[in-house]
Amino acid sequence: MQTVLATSGLSHAPNAALLRSIPTARTATGAPVLGTTRVLTKDEQIFAEGDRAAYFYKVVSGAIRTSKLLSDGRRQIDAFHLPGDIFGIESGEEHRFTAEALGTATVVMYRRCSLETLAASDGAFARQIVAAMMRSLERAQHHMLLLGRKSAMEKIATFLLDMAQRIAGDDHVDLPMSRTDIADHLGLTVETVSRSLTQMERQGLIELPAYRRTIMLRNKAALRHLDA
Amino acid sequence: MQTVLATSGLSHAPNAALLRSIPTARTATGAPVLGTTRVLTKDEQIFAEGDRAAYFYKVVSGAIRTSKLLSDGRRQIDAFHLPGDIFGIESGEEHRFTAEALGTATVVMYRRCSLETLAASDGAFARQIVAAMMRSLERAQHHMLLLGRKSAMEKIATFLLDMAQRIAGDDHVDLPMSRTDIADHLGLTVETVSRSLTQMERQGLIELPAYRRTIMLRNKAALRHLDA
DNA sequence: CGGTACGTTGATTAGAATCAACACAAGTGG
DNA sequence: CCACTTGTGTTGATTCTAATCAACGTACCG
Numbered sequence: 001m002q003t004v005l006a007t008s009g010l011s012h013a014p015n016a017a018l019l020r021s022i023p024t025a026r027t028a029t030g031a032p033v034l035g036t037t038r039v040l041t042k043d044e045q046i047f048a049e050g051d052r053a054a055y056f057y058k059v060v061s062g063a064i065r066t067s068k069l070l071s072d073g074r075r076q077i078d079a080f081h082l083p084g085d086i087f088g089i090e091s092g093e094e095h096r097f098t099a100e101a102l103g104t105a106t107v108v109m110y111r112r113c114s115l116e117t118l119a120a121s122d123g124a125f126a127r128q129i130v131a132a133m134m135r136s137l138e139r140a141q142h143h144m145l146l147l148g149r150k151s152a153m154e155k156i157a158t159f160l161l162d163m164a165q166r167i168a169g170d171d172h173v174d175l176p177m178s179r180t181d182i183a184d185h186l187g188l189t190v191e192t193v194s195r196s197l198t199q200m201e202r203q204g205l206i207e208l209p210a211y212r213r214t215i216m217l218r219n220k221a222a223l224r225h226l227d228a
Numbered sequence: 229m230q231t232v233l234a235t236s237g238l239s240h241a242p243n244a245a246l247l248r249s250i251p252t253a254r255t256a257t258g259a260p261v262l263g264t265t266r267v268l269t270k271d272e273q274i275f276a277e278g279d280r281a282a283y284f285y286k287v288v289s290g291a292i293r294t295s296k297l298l299s300d301g302r303r304q305i306d307a308f309h310l311p312g313d314i315f316g317i318e319s320g321e322e323h324r325f326t327a328e329a330l331g332t333a334t335v336v337m338y339r340r341c342s343l344e345t346l347a348a349s350d351g352a353f354a355r356q357i358v359a360a361m362m363r364s365l366e367r368a369q370h371h372m373l374l375l376g377r378k379s380a381m382e383k384i385a386t387f388l389l390d391m392a393q394r395i396a397g398d399d400h401v402d403l404p405m406s407r408t409d410i411a412d413h414l415g416l417t418v419e420t421v422s423r424s425l426t427q428m429e430r431q432g433l434i435e436l437p438a439y440r441r442t443i444m445l446r447n448k449a450a451l452r453h454l455d456a
Numbered sequence: 457c458g459g460t461a462c463g464t465t466g467a468t469t470a471g472a473a474t475c476a477a478c479a480c481a482a483g484t485g486g
Numbered sequence: 487c488c489a490c491t492t493g494t495g496t497t498g499a500t501t502c503t504a505a506t507c508a509a510c511g512t513a514c515c516g
Contacts (some may be wrong), residue, residue: 068370068373070378071456076372091366096370133362137365137368138319138324142371144368147376147415148375151302187377188504188505193505194464194465198464201315417474418494419474420473421495422496438480
């Protein structure tokens with residue numbers, strides 16, 4: 001059995017001042033997997049598209065967005081990562097996304113290991129990484145259907161149901177992201193997101209309290225129907 | 229070292245008559261990996277969304293499309309698979325796509341192995357599978373940017389350059405798929421694909437011979453510029 | 457108490473979808 | 487071999503969805 005460790009080499013890490021070296025995970029078999037905890041503030045960047053991929057990350061608290069930019073600034077957020085989610089795994093040398101915190105957040109960073117090491121190692125940790133990769137793939141593929149073929153209302157409905165399930169408020173969602181982030185995730189503009197939400201409220205599907213990041217789901221069946 | 233085999237159990241395979249049991253691959257270390265070759269005709273289905281995922285596949289010749297359907301028939305083609313590409317890997321019990329041949333095609337099928345087995349095994353074959361998964365993920369993530377944020381012309385330009393690179397005609401592409409397939413891959417309609425191609429021809433970016441599946445790339449630099 | 461994000465709403469435009477017709481090549485069968 | 491069908495691709499007219507441009511609310515923060 002081979003153990004995968006994150007070294008405590010702070011000299012290689014960005015923003016070393018923010019790092020504390022804390023063992024945070026264990027494999028199923030009990031072998032220690034060391035990670036370094038990093039605390040982030042709103043909009044703080046964890047890594048940028050093109051950075052050397054020395055680490056990958058796991059969300060402990062808060063939420064992270066990973067995104068790509070077009071040369072003229074158009075942005076596509078490929079995913080929002082919630083506690084427990086792993087992000088930043090790369091096969092090449094570089095990160096292909098920018099990762100930023102949506103608000104205050106905590107992540108654990110693990111020293112990156114090569115695909116070869118990963119496939120060859122027989123630890124529970126390796127299994128976890130491969131599973132995370134597969135989950136990312138499934139989400140990405142599912143999201144392509146949304147981006148390519150769904151209308152604005154359908155996109156929003158799908159998004160709300162998905163977030164409700166992941167954030168686990170039964171009849172409401174406390175969104176960790178702005179309308180702009182939602183728009184850039186769904187391939188829409190802020191205005192269209194806002195209008196769609198307003199329309200859903202008028203139709204009684206949802207309710208929008210004064211605190212706009214909370215959304216009450218009033219008619220999940222109808223939302224699921226829109227979800228197609 | 230553990231060897232991953234596809235058994236010759238034809239009784240479990242669909243369309244057993246079409247199958248011939250042929251060893252077709254070898255791991256880098258020389259250990260035999262048995263696969264079963266399957267020959268397909270135009271539009272023949274390899275597996276459907278929801279089918280039990282007993283095998284995964286590698287394209288030998290021809291091309292394959294994998295797609296998802298919305299309840300009302302809208303279709304999203306997530307990827308075209310060319311010779312050498314692996315498709316149909318699943319972590320769950322079911323295929324999440326439908327796979328069909330674009331024209332006459334040959335694939336090798338491998339008995340599916342669990343993610344656990346995969347991550348735990350140390351063979352070159354396992355590495356290959358993980359690498360294929362990673363490549364799918366990268367393609368999917370790249371495609372999300374296209375679907376969410378690019379205009380019709382940009383989508384077509386990106387698509388043509390990508391296909392040109394994969395099919396390796398230096399200044400032309402022999403597309404294996406119909407305009408409808410292209411549309412369903414790029415999140416457009418057939419009409420828009422056709423109009424965009426015509427417009428590119430008028431602008432001297434490409435040339436469309438009588439055989440409409442061949443496209444001559446006349447100004448790659450301009451196409452790349454559109455690609456953004 | 458402003459000031460500054462962020463969010464909503466309104467008016468208009470633009471880009472792609474839709475609806476409809478036609479062109480063209482490849483088969484098919486008489 | 488030729489009419490005829492069929493599948494595929496193109497083009498045109500029109501509609502419609504979402505983007506854009508612009509203004510205004512509202513909540514939060516120093």
